[in-house]
Amino acid sequence: MSLPHDIRQAVRLIHKAPDAGYRADNVVAMNIRLPFRRLITATPGEIEAYWRSIEREVAAVPRVRVASLGLDLPLSGLGMRQTFEIVGSRALDPANRPLAQYHIIGAGYFDALGVPLVRGRAFTDRDSETAPEVCIVNDAFVRRFLAGRDPIGARISIGVPGISARIANREIVGVVRQVKVQPDEARDSVYQIYVPTAQSPWVMANLIVRTDTALLQIVEAVKRAIARVDPTQAVSQVRTMEQVAALSTARPRLRAQLVVAFAALAALLAAVGIFSVLTFMVQQRAREFSVRLAVGANARDLLRLVLGGGLKLIAIGVTIGGAASALLVRSLATLLFGVPPLDPVTFVVAPLALTAIAMLACLAPAIRSLRADPIAALRAE
Numbered sequence: 322m323s324l325p326h327d328i329r330q331a332v333r334l335i336h337k338a339p340d341a342g343y344r345a346d347n348v349v350a351m352n353i354r355l356p357f358r359r360l361i362t363a364t365p366g367e368i369e370a371y372w373r374s375i376e377r378e379v380a381a382v383p384r385v386r387v388a389s390l391g392l393d394l395p396l397s398g399l400g401m402r403q404t405f406e407i408v409g410s411r412a413l414d415p416a417n418r419p420l421a422q423y424h425i426i427g428a429g430y431f432d433a434l435g436v437p438l439v440r441g442r443a444f445t446d447r448d449s450e451t452a453p454e455v456c457i458v459n460d461a462f463v464r465r466f467l468a469g470r471d472p473i474g475a476r477i478s479i480g481v482p483g484i485s486a487r488i489a490n491r492e493i494v495g496v497v498r499q500v501k502v503q504p505d506e507a508r509d510s511v512y513q514i515y516v517p518t519a520q521s522p523w524v525m526a527n528l529i530v531r532t533d534t535a536l537l538q539i540v541e542a543v544k545r546a547i548a549r550v551d552p553t554q555a556v557s558q559v560r561t562m563e564q565v566a567a568l569s570t571a572r573p574r575l576r577a578q579l580v581v582a583f584a585a586l587a588a589l590l591a592a593v594g595i596f597s598v599l600t601f602m603v604q605q606r607a608r609e610f611s612v613r614l615a616v617g618a619n620a621r622d623l624l625r626l627v628l629g630g631g632l633k634l635i636a637i638g639v640t641i642g643g644a645a646s647a648l649l650v651r652s653l654a655t656l657l658f659g660v661p662p663l664d665p666v667t668f669v670v671a672p673l674a675l676t677a678i679a680m681l682a683c684l685a686p687a688i689r690s691l692r693a694d695p696i697a698a699l700r701a702e
Contacts, residue, residue, distance in 0.1 A: 341501040343436030345562035369519040384534040387430035396569035408476035421512040441495030457495040459513040592682040631683030
């Protein structure tokens with residue numbers, strides 16, 4: 322007899338979004354694409370100049386604090402992965418090179434999303450197409466591949482996908498916290514590399530805008546600012562970062578709600594079962610209880626006798642349920658969200674909660690045992 326292992330995190334997930342490494346408040350995002358006519362006629366540096374002109378025009382809108390481009394959004398479930406090598410380390414076979422999430426971002430990306438820098442610096446406008454190639458990595462990357470050394474100044478070799486596909490040797494200039502792409506990403510297991518938009522041009526992006534006013538009021542002003550740069554530029558998928566986070570966790574939240582509902586039903590059925598068994602036992606032993614009262618037993622003795630029998634049933638059920646849960650937990654790992662499979666708190670709290678529910682179910686039959694009539698029992702004997 323055991324509640325599902327993710328009951329604790331299920332309740333938390335229903336009421337609170339997971340920590341994804343960024344701040345979603347007062348941030349709106351919208352998708353923009355490089356017009357095809359610009360793509361086919363673009364000269365070196367023109368694509369980056371186009372993106373930066375949009376960033377500058379939107380940043381000048383009143384009540385906009387920061388505007389920046391980013392190829393992908395946190396918790397969107399989308400993103401590229403690239404193999405890489407640490408320059409100066411032992412060369413690896415291409416099939417064995419590690420993978421990292423590859424993020425193309427503007428200079429204000431981390432400010433727009435409230436992502437703290439752990440070390441080093443963020444990108445600036447000086448990180449242009451002709452400047453030395455740089456990157457920023459997350460803290461999990463440093464712990465895994467650069468442990469025991471200063472990550473700032475280390476170099477990595479990584480491919481540049483898209484318009485100018487090639488291999489680049491990039492210098493690490495900063496370290497940030499992990500920003501989750503998937504809501505169930507485990508910390509320290511995802512490696513992230515950020516590169517500036519100028520050094521890895523792409524044909525589409527998300528414009529991320531942090532404001533200090535109501536988001537719906539700012540959207541039209543942002544669209545007008547984009548139109549001043551390019552009247553043909555279409556804007557789509559306008560949504561707040563809170564909406565992005567809610568959408569990413571919609572399925573886990575539904576699963577969590579189902580888990581809570583079925584767990585509550587299981588607990589109710591267990592309580593009804595214990596109540597029924599003990600009620601039947603009290604009825605069967607009514608004469609015995611009467612005799613015990615007649616020969617000197619008191620109410621406390623009868624309560625101890627009935628509750629003790631119920632406690633034995635509870636102990637057997639919790640022991641079997643806990644052992645079965647420990648054996649099955651690995652197969653249920655994919656259903657867990659934000660809680661390790663062998664979470665000690667869950668394995669302690671769930672049995673205690675069930676024990677309390679079961680003891681309450683035992684209480685009514687125990688009180689009923691006190692109604693035994695010793696005089697009637699003696700006359701029957």
